[in-house]
Ligand SMILES: Nc1ncnc2c1ncn2[C@@H]1O[C@H](COP(=O)(O)OP(=O)(O)OP(=O)(O)O)[C@@H](O)[C@H]1O
């Protein structure tokens with residue numbers, strides 16, 4: 001029950017089927033990695049989970065702690081506990097990081113309840129220090145003019161402030177230099193725990209050296225074709241995806 | 254009048270409203286003559302039609318300004334204590350006047366120091382008694398060139414509520430003069446008259462707050478504001494229009510700007526079913542520096558119609574206009590601006606910018622920027638941009654749990670902040686942010702979302 005469970009999910013965009021009967025489960029307390037070649041549908045999966053309106057779900061279900069989230073509005077899904085760290089975080093002119101996160105936290109409070117501002121800023125600054133983000137950034141417009149690495153760090157800042165039950169991180173490692181990668185991995189590792197399930201989408205073993213996954217899934221052409229332990233990621237790193245492709249060609253889908 | 258006039262939507266003086274008004278009016282006989290003259294003028298002028306250039310994009314005029322009534326003092330008096338209690342947008346002030354449906358409801362005493370310096374801050378009627386020469390020099394000297402001539406004439410025929418602010422030569426006043434103009438009774442016609450006369454090298458700021466007492470009473474408000482800034486004067490005018498969503502309002506402003514003046518005007522427009530705002534600046538002296546700002550939040554089915562004219566008749570002057578509209582729901586805005594630079598106005602810097610933020614696909618922003626330049630050595634630019642809340646941006650907000658209405662609110666504050674800061678008065682800025690925030694709660698078209706009350710203000714990072 002306490003898991004993010006994706007059952008036989010199919011979804012398409014503009015009439016083109018991207019997710020094809022995909023099944024995957026991330027229990028609380030575990031970190032799973034999702035790997036797969038470009039264009040295989042990893043970001044599509046992340047956005048479908050988050051309720052993006054552009055995708056048409058043609059079958060299956062997604063349960064968050066047993067509760068169906070397909071068909072819900074993106075903000076309802078967020079409130080149900082799912083967080084998506086974007087592969088390409090958007091620039092939001094005029095809205096500061098502090099105000100953005102504050103509004104996100106406020107939206108989780110009951111009607112009439114107010115966020116304790118000093119406590120909020122104290123926590124925000126602690127998390128920023130941890131992720132080695134200059135505190136001055138809190139008043140900067142969200143992601144506006146940020147470097148690729150700064151944007152990714154800012155996603156993790158939001159994630160750690162919102163403390164979601166389930167995190168889907170879409171290529172958070174791309175664009176990070178080695179030092180930033182360690183800092184971000186450390187931030188994510190601190191969030192690991194029995195009350196949280198994390199799905200890390202990545203192309204590189206490098207990240208998984210720091211965030212060691214409990215399971216690794218290989219996605220190919222809209223479905224999961226292999227699942228293994230962290231050794232699988234190492235195998236992919238050295239052999240690429242061709243062998244997956246060949247194996248699939250040998251056996252009917 | 255003949256019967257065809259009566260059946261038309263443009264009927265004037267239905268049932269003799271003006272004659273009754275004139276009979277009851279307490280203005281001096283001379284003023285009554287002016288009234289009649291303006292009334293006749295009003296009747297002669299044709300009702301504007303949407304296909305006219307100066308009414309382009311405006312929706313059809315669906316109200317009859319001739320049928321309005323002016324509530325008597327006896328009718329509105331009982332509301333005064335409550336309304337005066339609510340006239341608290343700015344506490345730190347040099348003086349305050351409160352008008353309710355054209356009647357003076359309250360006033361503060363001017364500090365003795367200002368009285369000694371010759372500062373006049375009085376209801377028009379009183380000023381007319383005490384200093385008729387001064388009043389006559391400026392009262393009813395202006396009209397509008399921007400399309401609402403007929404409504405301007407109507408204003409002149411009816412206006413009695415309003416004030417004269419006169420700061421004599423070389424007198425500087427730090428704190429703002431504050432005037433509240435309230436619309437209270439159902440169907441009331443309200444005609445605020447704002448007359449600001451700034452002497453040579455004087456300095457002043459004035460805040461006009463226009464509001465409705467009740468949330469659901471219809472009203473027709475037609476305000477006229479005339480600023481006269483003598484050489485070297487520094488004038489800062491701040492206007493807040495927040496009538497209820499059933500009111501129809503007009504604000505017809507002119508600014509006469511002389512040598513080396515610094516003139517600022519900022520308008521915050523939130524209220525009315527439809528609101529027309531005409532703002533004309535005439536730069537008659539070299540070295541003048543004029544900045545015109547406006548912020549509008551349009552929602553539901555509101556229509557905000559803004560027409561501006563920056564006239565440069567003298568060299569070496571600057572005028573800079575920035576009008577920002579945030580549109581929600583199915584609202585509409587119209588911005589039509591013209592910069593006119595006369596042949597002798599060399600070395601003019603004149604700018605005009607209209608920015609629109611569309612927060613809903615059903616909203617509609619119209620922009621008609623224009624330039625007419627006869628001088629050859631000028632820097633002029635005009636531009637209009639319309640940006641939208643991109644669906645992917647909205648998805649980002651939503652994914653963080655931030656509901657649509659709050660996302661819009663955050664975007665609007667981001668969009669407005671550079672102008673809000675220009676109000677240059679902390680208390681007022683805070684109160685205006687609160688007024689803007691209110692626009693995002695309790696909406697007809699808004700989806701109810703729990704906890705839709707974010708606090709967009711920033712506390713400084715330590
Ligand atoms: N809006 C769209 N319209 C049409 N096709 C789309 C759209 N969005 C995505 N696709 C297609 O869906 C497929 C899956 O894309 P997706 O972004 O999910 O891949 P990915 O696995 O995340 O790739 P990468 O590793 O490069 O990030 C691609 O072929 C892409 O071109």
Ligand SMILES: [Mg+2]
Nearest residue numbers: 042043044087
């Ligand atoms: Mg991707």
